[in-house]
Amino acid sequence: xxxxxxxxxxxxxxxxxxxxxxxxxxxxxxxxxxxxxxxxxxxxxxxxxxxxxxxxxxxxxxxxxxxxxxxxxxxxxxxxxxxxxxxxxxxxxxxxxxxxxxxxxxxxxxxxxxxxxxxxxxxxxxxxxxxxxxxxxxxxxxxxxxxxxxxxxxxxxxxxxxxxxxxxxxxxxxxxxxxxxxxxxxxxxxxxxxxxxxxxxxxxxxxxxxxxxxxxxxxxxxxxxxxxxxxxxxxxxxxxxxxxxxxxxxxxxxxxxxxxxxxxxxxxxxxxxxxxxxxxxxxxxxxxxxxxxxxxxxxxxxxxxxxxxxxxxxxxxxxxxxxxxxxxxxxxxxxxxxxxxxxxxxxxxxxxxxxxxxxxxxxxxxxxxxxxxxxxxxxxxxxxxxxxxxxxxxxxxxxxxxxxxxxxxxxxxxxxxxxxxxxxxxxxxxxxxxxxxxxxxxxxxxxxxxxxxxxxxxxxxxxxxxxxxxxxxx
Numbered sequence: 001x002x003x004x005x006x007x008x009x010x011x012x013x014x015x016x017x018x019x020x021x022x023x024x025x026x027x028x029x030x031x032x033x034x035x036x037x038x039x040x041x042x043x044x045x046x047x048x049x050x051x052x053x054x055x056x057x058x059x060x061x062x063x064x065x066x067x068x069x070x071x072x073x074x075x076x077x078x079x080x081x082x083x084x085x086x087x088x089x090x091x092x093x094x095x096x097x098x099x100x101x102x103x104x105x106x107x108x109x110x111x112x113x114x115x116x117x118x119x120x121x122x123x124x125x126x127x128x129x130x131x132x133x134x135x136x137x138x139x140x141x142x143x144x145x146x147x148x149x150x151x152x153x154x155x156x157x158x159x160x161x162x163x164x165x166x167x168x169x170x171x172x173x174x175x176x177x178x179x180x181x182x183x184x185x186x187x188x189x190x191x192x193x194x195x196x197x198x199x200x201x202x203x204x205x206x207x208x209x210x211x212x213x214x215x216x217x218x219x220x221x222x223x224x225x226x227x228x229x230x231x232x233x234x235x236x237x238x239x240x241x242x243x244x245x246x247x248x249x250x251x252x253x254x255x256x257x258x259x260x261x262x263x264x265x266x267x268x269x270x271x272x273x274x275x276x277x278x279x280x281x282x283x284x285x286x287x288x289x290x291x292x293x294x295x296x297x298x299x300x301x302x303x304x305x306x307x308x309x310x311x312x313x314x315x316x317x318x319x320x321x322x323x324x325x326x327x328x329x330x331x332x333x334x335x336x337x338x339x340x341x342x343x344x345x346x347x348x349x350x351x352x353x354x355x356x357x358x359x360x361x362x363x364x365x366x367x368x369x370x371x372x373x374x375x376x377x378x379x380x381x382x383x384x385x386x387x388x389x390x391x392x393x394x395x396x397x398x399x400x401x402x403x404x405x406x407x408x409x410x411x412x413x414x415x416x417x418x419x420x421x422x423x424x425x426x427x428x429x430x431x432x433x434x435x436x437x438x439x440x441x442x443x444x445x446x447x448x449x450x451x452x453x454x455x456x457x458x459x460x461x462x463x464x465x466x467x468x469x470x471x472x473x474x
Contacts (some may be wrong), residue, residue: 003021003315009354013257018260021263040056056363058127066121075136080111081137081264082107086107086212103209106131107211123162126158127158128157132155133145137203140188144190145189146189162179163177175188199245200265204266205287208269208289233294250358254303261310265289277293277302305351316403317474318343321396327341329445332389335386342390350407355379357414360414387460388449389449405467405468411464
């Protein structure tokens with residue numbers, strides 16, 4: 001497989017390497033899009049959008065019409081990352097609130113609307129329904145329809161010949177008729193450019209609810225006065241630019257891959273205090289979702305973490321792990337507070353090995369504070385727990401062993417650097433927290449990996465050392 005040397009960590013990418021990576025990404029996105037468009041033709045699979053099923057069918061019909069009337073624009077619609085990403089969220093498996101369905105539909109439709117407003121495709125009759133405010137990510141803008149007074153409801157766009165009629169859903173008459181093509185901003189249609197990261201060169205989406213995708217908080221605590229007191233998070237566009245500068249200094253290979261794989265950043269919103277921190281992504285071509293932070297280094301960690309997930313989804317042949325598709329919740333995850341499938345532990349160790357590597361690189365530039373040293377040790381021991389679990393229960397095929405061996409080698413290297421940093425008291429406190437969390441999970445549901453051998457750190461390192469050399473189970 002190409003990029004086999006990059007399975008564990010980002011490797012340097014020259015111009016040719018970036019072109020190959022983009023080709024691989026585009027191929028993956030095209031395959032995903034073909035699958036999604038096929039789902040649009042199966043009525044039984046549209047049930048999750050509820051009352052919007054007919055709108056989904058109309059969208060599909062419009063896209064097919066575009067393929068014959070304006071092939072270049074059809075390619076533009078299919079080729080932009082947002083089309084596959086937003087359709088994937090609409091047709092995925094996670095339940096969606098009706099309001100989020102409307103936002104997703106509006107954002108998917110946005111480029112088709114913009115093309116008509118620009119006069120970029122042949123004039124013909126078409127009808128779309130959108131929220132009053134939505135995104136055209138392909139144009140990097142936030143679109144807003146100025147409706148009369150404070151009227152609620154969705155907007156109906158009816159294109160005919162050289163104009164578009166705008167009305168509120170259910171209203172008997174339009175409130176505006178706009179001549180086309182639209183020249184600049186019209187009286188009823190406003191397009192506000194999204195913030196652009198100066199260093200990453202990609203849009204920053206500040207309202208995830210408007211996007212229709214909320215992100216998944218992976219670490220959340222109740223909001224209280226103490227957690228919010230003196231809390232001054234950085235604006236996302238500033239924190240990710242500062243994180244870029246940190247990565248440029250410590251680990252520039254991350255930026256090589258980020259340039260290819262990270263199309264946008266999204267503020268996760270929601271509760272905001274120092275005890276709430278989350279990040280998420282949704283596979284190859286997904287933007288990264290981040291919660292606010294006060295220190296940009298935390299976003300450097302989050303970006304490395306999520307980029308690892310994106311790279312693994314793009315590069316790794318999951319058939320190398322026989323239980324990858326087994327989604328039964330049989331395992332304690334040292335990274336989570338609820339039972340997880342075994343592939344959750346795979347993803348955890350793959351991403352957090354990289355996070356700890358970033359922390360160690362930072363420690364070579366300047367002494368680490370005690371809090372970060374403790375985080376290093378806690379994360380390292382989570383990785384050891386996950387590695388021992390995977391070795392014991394996974395069915396590793398020959399083509400899965402090189403990645404496991406690379407993880408084993410990195411665990412051994414990191415063990416030698418991290419363990420001497422932390423005093424015995426902190427070490428014991430971390431182990432006590434592990435025992436408490438494992439017992440709590442075991443009390444709620446039976447899991448297979450909470451006994452003492454999973455915390456026998458020295459023994460796990462011996463196993464990792466043997467595995468790294470032999471590339472076979474100890």
